[in-house]
Amino acid sequence: MPDQPQFAFEFTLAKPERRIWPVRELVSAVRTHLEREFTDTWVEGEISNYRPATSGHLYFTLKDGDAQLRIVMFRMQARLLRFRPENGMQVLVRGRITIYEGRGELQLMAEHMEPMGAGALQVAFEQLKARLAAEGLFEQSRKKPLPALPRTIGIVTSATGAAVQDMLNVLRRRHESVNILIYPAQVQGEAAATEVSAGVRYFNEAKNVDVIIVARGGGSVEDLAAFNDEGLARTVAASTIPVISAVGHETDFTICDFVADLRAPTPSAAAEIVIRSKQELEDRVNGLRTRLSRAVRYQLLSTRNTLTQLAHHGAFARMHELIARRDQKIDELQSRSVMALRETLRGLRRRLDVASTRVRSHDLRTRLESREREVQAKLNELTSATRRVMEKRRARLERLTSQLHALSPVAILERGYALVFDGEGNLVKNAAQLKPGDSMTAQVAKGAIAAKVEAVVEE
Numbered sequence: 001m002p003d004q005p006q007f008a009f010e011f012t013l014a015k016p017e018r019r020i021w022p023v024r025e026l027v028s029a030v031r032t033h034l035e036r037e038f039t040d041t042w043v044e045g046e047i048s049n050y051r052p053a054t055s056g057h058l059y060f061t062l063k064d065g066d067a068q069l070r071i072v073m074f075r076m077q078a079r080l081l082r083f084r085p086e087n088g089m090q091v092l093v094r095g096r097i098t099i100y101e102g103r104g105e106l107q108l109m110a111e112h113m114e115p116m117g118a119g120a121l122q123v124a125f126e127q128l129k130a131r132l133a134a135e136g137l138f139e140q141s142r143k144k145p146l147p148a149l150p151r152t153i154g155i156v157t158s159a160t161g162a163a164v165q166d167m168l169n170v171l172r173r174r175h176e177s178v179n180i181l182i183y184p185a186q187v188q189g190e191a192a193a194t195e196v197s198a199g200v201r202y203f204n205e206a207k208n209v210d211v212i213i214v215a216r217g218g219g220s221v222e223d224l225a226a227f228n229d230e231g232l233a234r235t236v237a238a239s240t241i242p243v244i245s246a247v248g249h250e251t252d253f254t255i256c257d258f259v260a261d262l263r264a265p266t267p268s269a270a271a272e273i274v275i276r277s278k279q280e281l282e283d284r285v286n287g288l289r290t291r292l293s294r295a296v297r298y299q300l301l302s303t304r305n306t307l308t309q310l311a312h313h314g315a316f317a318r319m320h321e322l323i324a325r326r327d328q329k330i331d332e333l334q335s336r337s338v339m340a341l342r343e344t345l346r347g348l349r350r351r352l353d354v355a356s357t358r359v360r361s362h363d364l365r366t367r368l369e370s371r372e373r374e375v376q377a378k379l380n381e382l383t384s385a386t387r388r389v390m391e392k393r394r395a396r397l398e399r400l401t402s403q404l405h406a407l408s409p410v411a412i413l414e415r416g417y418a419l420v421f422d423g424e425g426n427l428v429k430n431a432a433q434l435k436p437g438d439s440m441t442a443q444v445a446k447g448a449i450a451a452k453v454e455a456v457v458e459e
Helices: 023-037 120-134 162-174 192-206 230-238 255-259 267-274 278-311 315-362 365-407 409-414
Strands: 041-052 058-064 067-073 090-100 105-115 152-157 179-184 211-216 243-247 419-422 439-443 448-452
Touching: 023 090, 041 067, 067 090, 120 230, 120 255, 152 162, 152 192, 162 179, 162 211, 162 267, 179 192, 192 211, 192 230, 211 267, 230 255, 243 255, 243 267, 315 365
Parallel strands: 067 105, 152 179, 152 211, 211 243
Antiparallel strands: 041 058, 041 090, 058 067, 090 105, 419 439, 439 448
């Protein structure tokens, strides 16, 4: 029997290979897997631990019951938000799931965020409105009054829009001579707020207009979003020139409306508000002219009555006496001045003669000429001083005499007035004091007239 082959079987059980992951590699692998699976994820939750960084990045946590998820939104995406996130706000966030290796935490890198319920534009509007109101930018006390008749009007709006044409038509119809400067600016889109702000700043720096109108026609909330910009609101509030906001229709309200000095419901209404029509101005000027004329006539009549009463006052006689005494005193002073001047001149002449004798005796002609010049100079000074004193006193006398003459009853009579006295010499102030047949005397500027009363006419 042939040899049977010998078979040998050997079984080897392989040990499972153990792989050891470095923490960095493991976290990186998990992160890569998560980012591949969750590239565009929408998450809903409540904001908590909101922390905006100075770099512009936003960090917060989304909570849903006991679960929470870290959220980071970098500066470029945060700048596109139309509202300001706050703790407790329910939001919807879209982004990419990843792992932050520094802490090994799951987080979502947000690219877009919007509030739940109300739209982002409305939330941003309410937030900005509340913040600016708290700063006092809506207070009526800081509003500047509009000029009654502006010479030049500045308009910041689109140069091709219908709003500017409507305003120009109204302004031409109401007052064609007014000057208009238009600063063309976009009124819709991302650059609109910046360009409108630049227009308001330009007019403030140039100071070439009396009032500014910021205008735009109607549109949706998104179309008017540029006029809810915080930068534009602060520029309008800081304007030293009055600003009228004429944005949208009558039912549209923007932040620019609240900070402006006046809100117009439409651009056309702003043009009607900013300038009055010619007829309105003419009516107002005529009314003022009439009031002024009446006031002047009343004042003249009142002053005439006062002067008439003063003309009969005994103070005028005392004034005549006082002025006469002043004249006498002036004459005395003038006489004394002349006498003193003559005495001074005689003394100087005597001194000059003595000096001349001494000079001749010593043959000092040069010194004599010098002394003569000095004496002559002093004589000239004394003469000039005396003349000035006399002229000043004479001018004062003439001024007092003129004032007295202006207040004198005689001056009034010389202007054509007359004083009427009854038969007993009493001054007649009322026609009822006389009756037909009474004697009367009229005192005029030169002489008097005697007459008898034929009739009495009482007003």
